[in-house]
Amino acid sequence: MIKLNNLVATYTTERGQVNAVDGINIALPSGKIIGIAGESGCGKSTLLKVIYGDLIYPLALTSGNVEYGFTGDRGTEVTTRDIKEYWFRRISYIPQASMSSLNPVIRIRRQFVDFQGNVVDEAKILAEVREYVRSLDLPAEAIDAYPHQLSGGMRQRIMVAMGTFFKPDIILADEPTTALDVVVQKSILMLLMDIQEQMENTILFVSHDMGVHYQLTHKMLIMYAAKVVEFGDSEDVFSTSLHPYTKMLTDSLPTIGDDHIREGVSGRPPSLWDELVGCRFAARCPLATEICRQQEPALLEHKPGHFSACHHADQV
Amino acid sequence: MGLIQYIVSRVGAYLIVLFVGVTITFFLPRLMPSDPIEGYIAQMQNQAGQSMNPETIEELRTSMRKLYGLEGSIVDQYVDYIKRVFISFDFGPSLASYPKPVSEFIFTALPWTLGLLGTALVVSWLIGNIIGLVAGFYHNSRWATLLEIFGVILYPIPYYILALVLILLFAYIWPIFPLSTTILPGPITWEKINSIIYNSFLPALTLVLAGFGWNILGMKALSFANKEEGYVTFARLKGTPSRTIMFSYVFRNSILPQITALALSIGGVFNGALLTEILFSYPGLGLLMRTAIGSGDFNLLYGTIIMSIVSVATAALIIDLVYPLLDPRIRFR
Ligand SMILES: Nc1ncnc2c1ncn2[C@@H]1O[C@H](COP(=O)(O)OP(=O)(O)OP(=O)(O)O)[C@@H](O)[C@H]1O
Ligand SMILES: [Mg+2]
Numbered sequence: 001m002i003k004l005n006n007l008v009a010t011y012t013t014e015r016g017q018v019n020a021v022d023g024i025n026i027a028l029p030s031g032k033i034i035g036i037a038g039e040s041g042c043g044k045s046t047l048l049k050v051i052y053g054d055l056i057y058p059l060a061l062t063s064g065n066v067e068y069g070f071t072g073d074r075g076t077e078v079t080t081r082d083i084k085e086y087w088f089r090r091i092s093y094i095p096q097a098s099m100s101s102l103n104p105v106i107r108i109r110r111q112f113v114d115f116q117g118n119v120v121d122e123a124k125i126l127a128e129v130r131e132y133v134r135s136l137d138l139p140a141e142a143i144d145a146y147p148h149q150l151s152g153g154m155r156q157r158i159m160v161a162m163g164t165f166f167k168p169d170i171i172l173a174d175e176p177t178t179a180l181d182v183v184v185q186k187s188i189l190m191l192l193m194d195i196q197e198q199m200e201n202t203i204l205f206v207s208h209d210m211g212v213h214y215q216l217t218h219k220m221l222i223m224y225a226a227k228v229v230e231f232g233d234s235e236d237v238f239s240t241s242l243h244p245y246t247k248m249l250t251d252s253l254p255t256i257g258d259d260h261i262r263e264g265v266s267g268r269p270p271s272l273w274d275e276l277v278g279c280r281f282a283a284r285c286p287l288a289t290e291i292c293r294q295q296e297p298a299l300l301e302h303k304p305g306h307f308s309a310c311h312h313a314d315q316v
Numbered sequence: 317m318g319l320i321q322y323i324v325s326r327v328g329a330y331l332i333v334l335f336v337g338v339t340i341t342f343f344l345p346r347l348m349p350s351d352p353i354e355g356y357i358a359q360m361q362n363q364a365g366q367s368m369n370p371e372t373i374e375e376l377r378t379s380m381r382k383l384y385g386l387e388g389s390i391v392d393q394y395v396d397y398i399k400r401v402f403i404s405f406d407f408g409p410s411l412a413s414y415p416k417p418v419s420e421f422i423f424t425a426l427p428w429t430l431g432l433l434g435t436a437l438v439v440s441w442l443i444g445n446i447i448g449l450v451a452g453f454y455h456n457s458r459w460a461t462l463l464e465i466f467g468v469i470l471y472p473i474p475y476y477i478l479a480l481v482l483i484l485l486f487a488y489i490w491p492i493f494p495l496s497t498t499i500l501p502g503p504i505t506w507e508k509i510n511s512i513i514y515n516s517f518l519p520a521l522t523l524v525l526a527g528f529g530w531n532i533l534g535m536k537a538l539s540f541a542n543k544e545e546g547y548v549t550f551a552r553l554k555g556t557p558s559r560t561i562m563f564s565y566v567f568r569n570s571i572l573p574q575i576t577a578l579a580l581s582i583g584g585v586f587n588g589a590l591l592t593e594i595l596f597s598y599p600g601l602g603l604l605m606r607t608a609i610g611s612g613d614f615n616l617l618y619g620t621i622i623m624s625i626v627s628v629a630t631a632a633l634i635i636d637l638v639y640p641l642l643d644p645r646i647r648f649r
Contacts, residue, residue, distance in 0.1 A: 052553065054553060084555070087553065087554065087555035088553075088554050088555050093550075093553050095546065095549075095550050095553075100545060100546030100547060101546045101547055101549075101550040102547055102550075103547040103551070103564070103565050103568070103569070104547070104569070104644075104645060105568045105569055105572075105642065105643060105644055105645075106564055106568065107644075110564070111551075114551070114554070114556045114557075114560050114564065115554050115555055115556065146644040146645070146648060148644070148645050148648075149648055162554075
C-alpha cells in the first residue's frame with residue numbers, strides 16, 4: 001500500500017505560488033498497474049514527482065507525506081523523508097521515450113552502473129545487467145552501444161530494462177511511449193506488463209491515451225485541476241464511472257460499430273491560480289447544481305474500492 | 317563509414333588552407349608596386365660601400381631573380397615555388413643575413429613559439445573550462461558567481477593592455493620576472509630549462525589570462541544550459557553522484573562545442589602570441605617576423621608567414637582529429 005497523505009505540492013514562480021497537487025489523500029494498492037489520467041496541466045507529472053521524492057526548486061511539498069509501504073535499510077517504514085536513498089533500487093522512474101534521457105557521449109552500459117552508491121564490482125554488475133537484458137529478450141550487445149546507435153524503440157526498451165533492473169517495489173512511468181509509433185509502443189507496454197507480472201511491482205503509469213489505460217491498467221486514478229476525482233478498478237471506472245469528468249474522458253474513446261457523433265471534451269479546466277470554490281469541475285459539468293458551486297465534494301468510497309469526488313455520484 | 321569521411325574532409329580542408337595560403341604568399345610580392353630586388357641591390361651597394369663591381373651586381377641580380385623564383389613564366393615560377401615550399405621547405409636564403417637559409421631561422425624560432433603558445437593554450441583552455449564548468453554547474457553558489465565575475469572582468473580587456481599591465485606589475489613595480497627574455501645559448505641543462513621557464517612565465521601568463529575570460533564564460537553558459545538536458549535530469553533521478561553528473565554528463569557534453577571553438581580561435585591566439593613575443597622580445601616566430609619587416613627581409617617574412625599558416629592550420633587539424641575521440645556520434649555514425 002502506498003499511502004498519499006494529504007499531499008499539497010506547490011510551485012514557486014515569479015507570479016507567486018500555485019498548488020499543482022492540492023490535497024490528495026488516498027491509498028494505492030501495491031502490486032498493481034495504476035493508470036493516471038486527466039487533461040494536460042492537471043498535475044499528473046507533479047504527483048509523480050512528489051511520489052518519487054524529487055522535490056527540488058521550484059517544487060516543494062507544502063504539506064502531507066507519502067508512506068511507501070516497505071521498510072528500508074534501517075528497518076523503519078520508508079517515507080518522503082528518506083525515499084531518495086532508495087532511488088532506482090526500490091523506486092524507479094521510466095522517462096518519456098526520447099533520445100534525450102540518455103547521455104549521448106558515454107556507452108549505455110556505463111549509464112547502467114552509475115547509480116548511486118559506489119559500484120563495488122562493476123564487471124559483476126555488468127554481467128548481471130547483460131543477463132537481465134537477455135532475459136527480457138533484448139540483445140545484450142545493445143548495452144555496449146552509444147544511444148544514437150539504437151532505434152527509438154530499442155532505446156526505450158533499454159530504459160525499461162534500466163528502470164526494472166533492481167526489481168524495484170515501485171515504478172513510475174510518465175508517458176513512457178508517447179514519442180513512439182503504435183507498434184513499438186505496444187511492444188514496450190507488453191514488455192512492461194510482463195515484467196510487472198513477474199516482479200509484481202506497483203506501476204504508476206501516466207498517459208493521455210485512454211485506450212492504453214484500458215488495456216494496461218488494473219486501477220485508474222482520474223485527476224482534475226490538481227485533485228483526484230475518481231479512483232477504482234479500471235473495469236469499474238471505464239464501465240460504471242462515478243464521476244461526470246471520467247465519463248467525459250472515456251466518452252471520447254471510439255468503440256467499434258458506434259457511429260454517433262462524439263462530444264469530446266469541451267471547455268477548459270479552471271486556472272489553478274484562481275481562487276477555486278466548490279467543485280472544480282462544476283462549470284463544465286452537465287449535472288452541476290447549486291451545491292456543486294458552493295461546496296467542494298469530498299473523495300468518498302461510494303462502492304467498495306471505488307472512490308469518487310462528486311455530489312451527484314449516484315446520477316452519473 | 318562516417319569516420320573516414322570526416323577525416324578525409326578535415327585533411328582535405330587542411331590541404332586546401334595550406335595551398336591557398338602559400339598561393340597568396342606567392343602572389344603578394346608580385347603585386348607590389350616597387351621591385352624589391354632593385355631595392356635590395358641598392359641597399360647592399362650602400363652597405364658594401366662602392367666596392368661592388370657591376371659584374372657582381374649583375375650576378376647578384378640573376379641569382380636574386382632565381383632566389384625569388386622570378387625566372388621564366390609565371391606558371392613556371394608558381395610550380396617551382398610550390399615545389400620548393402612543400403617538398404623541401406625551402407624559402408630561399410635570408411636577404412639580410414645572406415646566405416643563411418630562411419628555414420634555419422625559422423626552425424630555431426619555431427620551438428619557442430610552439431612551446432609558449434602550446435603550453436599557454438592548453439593551460440588556459442583546461443583551467444578556463446574547469447572554472448567555467450564549476451561556475452555553471454553550481455550557478456547558485458556564491459563561489460560560482462565569483463568565478464564568473466572573474467571571467468566577465470577578464471574577457472573584455474584587450475590583450476595588449478593586459479600584457480602591459482602584467483609587465484608593469486611583475487617586471488617593473490614588483491620585479492619578480494624579467495622585463496625581456498634573455499636565454500643563454502648552449503646545450504640543454506637543468507639550469508637552462510629553469511631559465512627558460514623563468515623567462516617564459518610572464519609571457520605565458522598573459523596568454524593564459526587572455527584566453528581565460530572567453531573559456532570561462534563559454535563553458536559557464538554551456539554547462540548551465542546542459543544541466544537542463546533530459547539526460548542530466550534522468551541521471552539525477554537515478555541517484556547518480558553529483559560529481560559523476562558534473563564530469564561524465566555535463567562536462568563531457570559541454571566540452572564538445574568548446575573544442576570546436578578552440579579550433580576556430582587558434583588563429584587569433586596565434587596573433588596574440590606574435591604580439592607577446594614582440595612585447596617580451598621572446599625569440600619565436602613573431603619576433604622573427606618583426607625582424608624581417610624591420611630589415612626588409614622578404615624571404616624571411618614570407619617564410620614566417622607560411623610557417624604561421626602551417627602552424628595554425630596544423631593545430632586546428634589536430635584538434636579536429638581529436639574531436640571524434642570525444643564524440644562517439646562522429647566515430648560511429
Ligand atoms: N516548473 C514549474 N513551475 C511552475 N509551474 C509549473 C511547473 N511545472 C508545472 N507547473 C504547473 O503545474 C501544473 C501541473 O503541471 P503538470 O506538469 O504536473 O501537469 P500534467 O498533468 O503532467 O500535464 P501534461 O499532461 O501536460 O504532462 C500546471 O498548471 C503547470 O503549469
Ligand atoms: Mg506531465
